[in-house]
Amino acid sequence: MPRRRSPFIPLIVxxxxxxxxxxxxxxxxxxxxxxxxxxxxxxxxxxxxxxxxGVWTAxxxxxxxxxxxxxxxxxxxxxxxxxxxxxxxxxRWAGIFSIxxxxxxxxxxxxxxxxxxxxxxxxxxxxxxxxSYLLPVLASxxxxxxxxxxxxxxxxx
Amino acid sequence: xLHFLFAFALTLGLLTADSQRWAPLAGARAAVYSVFEPVFxxxxxxxxxxxxxxxxxxxxxxxxxxxxxxxxxNLRLAAYVQKLSYLASDNARLRGLIESAGQLHSRVLVxxxxxxxxxxxxxxxxxxxxxxxxLYRGQPVLDARGVLGRIIEVGRHTxxxxxxxxxxxxxxxxxxxxxxxxxxxxxxxxxxMRLQYVPEKSDIKPGDLLxxxxxxxxxxxxxxxxxxxxxxxxxxxxxxxxxxxPVAALDRSRYVLALFEKPQSAEVPVVVMPLPEPxxxxxxxxxxxxxxxxxxxxxxxxxxxxxxxPAP
Numbered sequence: 389m390p391r392r393r394s395p396f397i398p399l400i401v402x403x404x405x406x407x408x409x410x411x412x413x414x415x416x417x418x419x420x421x422x423x424x425x426x427x428x429x430x431x432x433x434x435x436x437x438x439x440x441x442g443v444w445t446a447x448x449x450x451x452x453x454x455x456x457x458x459x460x461x462x463x464x465x466x467x468x469x470x471x472x473x474x475x476x477x478x479x480r481w482a483g484i485f486s487i488x489x490x491x492x493x494x495x496x497x498x499x500x501x502x503x504x505x506x507x508x509x510x511x512x513x514x515x516x517x518x519x520s521y522l523l524p525v526l527a528s529x530x531x532x533x534x535x536x537x538x539x540x541x542x543x544x545x
Numbered sequence: 546x547l548h549f550l551f552a553f554a555l556t557l558g559l560l561t562a563d564s565q566r567w568a569p570l571a572g573a574r575a576a577v578y579s580v581f582e583p584v585f586x587x588x589x590x591x592x593x594x595x596x597x598x599x600x601x602x603x604x605x606x607x608x609x610x611x612x613x614x615x616x617x618x619n620l621r622l623a624a625y626v627q628k629l630s631y632l633a634s635d636n637a638r639l640r641g642l643i644e645s646a647g648q649l650h651s652r653v654l655v656x657x658x659x660x661x662x663x664x665x666x667x668x669x670x671x672x673x674x675x676x677x678x679x680l681y682r683g684q685p686v687l688d689a690r691g692v693l694g695r696i697i698e699v700g701r702h703t704x705x706x707x708x709x710x711x712x713x714x715x716x717x718x719x720x721x722x723x724x725x726x727x728x729x730x731x732x733x734x735x736x737x738m739r740l741q742y743v744p745e746k747s748d749i750k751p752g753d754l755l756x757x758x759x760x761x762x763x764x765x766x767x768x769x770x771x772x773x774x775x776x777x778x779x780x781x782x783x784x785x786x787x788x789x790x791p792v793a794a795l796d797r798s799r800y801v802l803a804l805f806e807k808p809q810s811a812e813v814p815v816v817v818m819p820l821p822e823p824x825x826x827x828x829x830x831x832x833x834x835x836x837x838x839x840x841x842x843x844x845x846x847x848x849x850x851x852x853x854x855p856a857p
Contacts, residue, residue: 408584408588410663411584411585411588411660411663412588412663413588413660413661413663414663416665419663419665420665422663442548443548443549443552443553444548444552446552447552447555447556450556451556451559452577452581455574455577455578455581456581456584457662457663457664458578458662458669458697458698458705459664460560460563460564461559461560461562461563461570461574462556462557462558462559462560462561462562462563463560465556465559465560466553466556466557466560469549469552469553469556470553473549473553508560512560512561512564513564513713514712514713516666517666517712517733520665520666521666
């Protein structure tokens with residue numbers, strides 16, 4: 389499997405884009421439905437370029453996200469580290485998963501990250517109050533096929 | 546696996562350190578945040594350009610109408626100011642009499658709202674002024690009608706303002722009509738807040754204006770925050786269940802005022818009242834009471850005596 393181009397540039401561009409998308413203002417009706425763009429991008433890259441992206445990338449991106457969103461430092465970082473590690477465990481099947489299966493996988497991963505953040509917020513601050521906290525899980529799963537198909541052309545195959 | 550454990554432990558450690566407000570971490574965070582500030586200003590740029598275009602596209606008649614309206618408003622405000630200046634001098638005199646530091650003309654800084662927090666569960670605005678213009682953490686922020694919130698994080702050229710309706714925010718208030726104190730807390734709803742710790746048999750009516758009491762660390766006394774909405778009596782609870790509506794236009798204000806004024810309780814750290822003792826020299830102390838520099842009046846007799854003593 390000859391590698392025709394290194395994923396470095398699309399990797400950087402997509403990660404920067406995901407940071408931008410996670411702070412972009414949305415109308416109030418759409419705001420609870422904002423997908424977790426950073427999680428999606430990291431999961432994609434850990435599945436398709438595991439040599440380039442790992443838990444340390446996730447920790448770095450999480451810290452940047454924490455600073456951008458003014459959340460407690462380490463909140464998003466820890467959840468992204470966990471999600472990316474879990475994603476890496478399933479990476480060996482990434483080639484044989486159908487899109488539907490990876491969508492289910494992404495739903496579970498984002499959910500796991502949110503649950504971890506909920507626990508951390510309950511320990512260190514005030515946990516979110518209502519069920520709209522889980523809406524981004526659905527939104528992330530809904531946009532995942534688009535992310536997957538548009539990013540796939542940048543990978544080695 | 547090892548990498549995962551290390552990274553996870555590191556991030557959890559950071560989280561713990563940050564929750565304990567570890568100082569070096571806060572400094573590093575502020576530095577990185579300052580690097581990212583242009584992002585927020587850049588995101589706000591298209592919106593401000595559109596606003597600018599729509600401003601310049603308005604027609605002459607509209608502008609004349611608005612101009613007239615503003616003139617009338619200006620006249621009305623000027624009349625208020627005349628009365629206010631009289632009241633201010635009166636107030637200064639009275640405050641001089643009771644020897645408390647009264648600050649009537651406080652400096653404000655106008656800032657523009659350039660963004661909102663992406664998390665809909667938090668009521669936080671981003672404004673386009675920061676520590677470069679002297680803003681500080683905990684500073685009160687107002688709009689034309691009342692208290693908007695307080696600054697929770699300061700960057701170099703932006704700052705984040707937590708609105709009074711955020712679930713983490715509480716403001717010490719009193720009822721303007723009778724001076725009764727309470728705590729006004731946000732519940733995460735833009736149109737509603739909760740007034741806490743009002744005893745069951747107290748004099749409170751729907752529509753009462755709630756103003757800051759100046760008892761906390763951040764908000765100076767006398768700025769309107771909310772109005773009492775609904776009052777419910779809970780069986781078996783010694784406090785009333787009271788909702789309050791914010792008076793500031795929380796979701797519509799485009800320009801906000803950052804107030805450079807601290808409550809008196811935060812300004813004067815320890816006030817030791819000297820015991821009343823017989824004072825043999827009334828003559829030099831008498832003008833000190835009249836001048837509106839009350840912070841020094843408590844200690845002024847002593848240096849005056851000492852300066853008088855070597856002179857003869």
